[in-house]
Amino acid sequence: MKLFFSTTSPYARLVRIALAEKGISDIELQLTDPWKDAPELLQANPSARVPALVLDDGKALTESLVIMLWLECQRPYPRLLGHEPSTVLSRIGVAMGGIDAAAAIIIGRKMTDASFDESPVGLRRRRSVVNALSRLEEAPPSFAGSTPDLAVISAVVLLDYVRFRFPSVNWLPSLPRLDALAIEMRERPSFADSLPREMSTT
Ligand SMILES: N[C@@H](CCC(=O)N[C@@H](CS)C(=O)NCC(=O)O)C(=O)O
Known part of the structure; x- marks a missing residue:
């Protein structure tokens, strides 16, 4: 998996923290300034925004909450939605x-x-x-x-x-x-x- 992120983005930080708390470390972190319109980012996210997560099968997930929804389904434990x-x-x-x-x-x-x-x-x-x-x-x-x-x-x-x-x-x-x-x-x-x-x- 590959995560496009920037060091300033709060949206990318949400995903980075969630991935780390789920214990997912086999991930390539691609530091990207979204404002520079890197073709690889545009390919993953037509809106050219970070975060974008490219899965091993090539599908790209965009939008921080969508990525966390996928994460919660894919790796339910530890739960990030708590007991309530x-x-x-x-x-x-x-x-x-x-x-x-x-x-x-x-x-x-x-x-x-x-x-x-x-x-x-x-x-x-x-x-x-x-x-x-x-x-x-x-x-x-x-x-x-x-x-x-x-x-x-x-x-x-x-x-x-x-x-x-x-x-x-x-x-x-x-x-x-x-x-x-x-x-x-x-x-x-x-x-x-x-x-x-x-x-x-x-
Ligand atoms: N709703 C999106 C917002 C993502 C977003 O706006 N990311 C900013 C960085 S903080 C970005 O890539 N901006 C570049 C642009 O708007 O062209 C999410 O939740 O992932």
């Missing part, structure tokens, strides 16, 4: 909304500049990031000490992405419980090895 899937799924939805909004701000800046943050759409996306984080902070997903479920994984991926992309903004609320969860998760190789960082050009 509806609770976990509900929190994943909140976290994904925050991730989408944070990524939309970064794309908005690409199209214009940092003033995008103050535009009507930018402000709306900021509100979504803040609301998602605040909702998760009120009742953070808990880690019982074995395998983190996808509620934990997606909440921490959102938080780490926001801290990475918006290190000095004044519009983020205080998030002590999520910060503590993220620090705890960093002890796991799946999280530590996939922390967001700028793409290296070498």
